[in-house]
Amino acid sequence: GPSLPHNHSPHPSASYPPLVMLDSVTHSTFLPNASFCDPLMSWTDLFSNEEYYPPFEHQTACDSYWTSVHPEYWTKRHVWEWLQFCCDQYKLDTNCISFCHFNISGLQLCSMTQEEFVEAAGLCGEYLYFILQNIRTQGYSFFNDAEESKATIKDCKLSQGCHWHMGLQSSHLWEFVRDLLLSPEENCGILEWEDREQGIFRVVKSEALAKMWGQRKKNDRMTYEKLSRALRYYYKTGILERVDRRLVYKFGKNAHGWQEDKL
DNA sequence: CAGCTGTTTCCTGGTT
DNA sequence: CAACCAGGAAACAGCT
Numbered sequence: 001g002p003s004l005p006h007n008h009s010p011h012p013s014a015s016y017p018p019l020v021m022l023d024s025v026t027h028s029t030f031l032p033n034a035s036f037c038d039p040l041m042s043w044t045d046l047f048s049n050e051e052y053y054p055p056f057e058h059q060t061a062c063d064s065y066w067t068s069v070h071p072e073y074w075t076k077r078h079v080w081e082w083l084q085f086c087c088d089q090y091k092l093d094t095n096c097i098s099f100c101h102f103n104i105s106g107l108q109l110c111s112m113t114q115e116e117f118v119e120a121a122g123l124c125g126e127y128l129y130f131i132l133q134n135i136r137t138q139g140y141s142f143f144n145d146a147e148e149s150k151a152t153i154k155d156c157k158l159s160q161g162c163h164w165h166m167g168l169q170s171s172h173l174w175e176f177v178r179d180l181l182l183s184p185e186e187n188c189g190i191l192e193w194e195d196r197e198q199g200i201f202r203v204v205k206s207e208a209l210a211k212m213w214g215q216r217k218k219n220d221r222m223t224y225e226k227l228s229r230a231l232r233y234y235y236k237t238g239i240l241e242r243v244d245r246r247l248v249y250k251f252g253k254n255a256h257g258w259q260e261d262k263l
Numbered sequence: 264c265a266g267c268t269g270t271t272t273c274c275t276g277g278t279t
Numbered sequence: 280c281a282a283c284c285a286g287g288a289a290a291c292a293g294c295t
Contacts, residue, residue: 172269206282219271225283230270232285237269246279246283 074106096122123257174239178258199251
């Protein structure tokens with residue numbers, strides 16, 4: 001899509017599926033309760049923190065943790081562990097993840113497209129996809145060779161830090177609305193699903209919504225009048241579809257990440 | 264620098 | 280009447 005940022009791998013020589021940066025992922029969605037912290041930091045800290053990664057020698061062959069195995073060779077159990085870990089570490093909303101979609105082997109997991117991740121886990125799917133691609137591209141040694149990983153981590157930290165920040169800053173209006181709908185903690189009854197399946201929702205507190213959007217854009221002059229004008233532009237691009245009711249909107253064909261997982 | 268995207272701002276006119 | 284909806288037009292900001 002034209003709105004996707006350019007893929008920019010930290011490892012130009014490697015060939016693997018392109019990294020899809022999370023331009024649509026917002027801070028509020030994934031870290032609803034945490035004080036602001038760079039998700040990247042937790043990501044990298046994660047992989048340099050021995051607390052989460054017990055020394056490799058402590059693992060036995062038949063009792064290996066997912067970090068000690070390359071994703072392609074993960075068992076169902078490894079996949080499960082990885083998923084649990086991601087939910088835990090990134091405070092993913094487990095309600096939007098269809099866990100039965102992940103009752104699969106690592107090989108199957110690796111063959112899933114981003115779209116399939118989104119289908120299986122909504123917005124979290126994008127996140128999980130991103131994490132998985134990172135693990136894959138870092139390679140096996142990432143978890144085992146401490147010396148080698150250090151350098152890799154550092155490189156990653158820099159280049160991906162930029163992407164993260166860009167992703168966090170450049171959230172579009174419709175994504176902001178979507179994320180609000182998907183995170184009850186932040187929502188406070190501002191938005192409400194009218195028809196979850198159809199992607200129809202209602203703006204309950206229009207002024208509050210405008211205020212919140214204004215905060216996001218550092219614009220204290222934002223009003224619902226202006227915000228709604230921006231929303232109406234989405235009819236043209238298929239992000240939203242017209243609903244003939246006051247304060248009611250519907251996600252269009254070109255909006256993604258809002259769908260509830262279908263069992 | 265030019266051009267494009269995604270709004271932001273403003274406005275006229277019509278609807279609930 | 281207040282709060283919305285429809286869009287056109289133009290300004291703007293960030294990005295390529």
